[in-house]
Amino acid sequence: MTTWVYAEERTAEGILAGIQSGHVTISYAPSAARIDFSADADSDGIYETIVGDAIDHPPGQAIAFRIQAVSSPESMPATEGAYYDLHELTAGDEERTTHYLNELLPLFCSLSGEDSNNLYGLGIYKNGRVVTVLLLCGLTTVTFSDIPEPSLPTYYRVELYGRTHREPLYTMLYGMEIGLTNPIYINYH
Secondary structure, eight states: OEEEEOOSSSSHHHHHHHHHTTOEEEESSTTSOEEEEEEETTSSSOOOEETTOEEOOOTTOOEEEEEEEEOOTTSOOOOOOEEEEEEEOOTTOTHHHHHIIIIIHHHHHHHHOOOGGGEEEEEEEETTEEEEEEEEESSOEEEEEEOOOSSSOEEEEEEEEEOOTTTTHHHHHHTTEEEEEOOEEESOO
16 A cells, blocks of 8 residues: 655655645555545635645535546556546445446446556545445546535545556455545534
């Protein structure tokens, strides 16, 4: 596993401060794609809130999020990709996520002629429950908006699935999970 830390400076103190702030994502290897997950907390078009951050947001108003699947120097290069919404999941449907990502991803590859090494599943979680599963053709940027729970603190996080580029050992160890993020917290007081 590789831990990616957003640090303001490349020093031991800067890295430790980033970890303490929760500005962390994880990928299965240094050569794997990593996930940048951010939010536009004040609706100005700038995604300034990153994983680990906690923000206050007015009840009933949507917040915009951006997910960037970023390639490492050793992994597949980032491409202009596309994404397909496989399913809007409702509470209790989390077990179907594994089915979509483990069985439908290879099926989609064979039917579409896409290179299976360039297809990824992206799970978006809200308060620990899967709310959306997207199929990415290439590493790409995805944006979405959602309304946080009006009367509860809410958090969002992301997981990226796909073929590891160091099979079969890494697949045996980690399954199809390539990476995951810490949450972005909304209205945690």
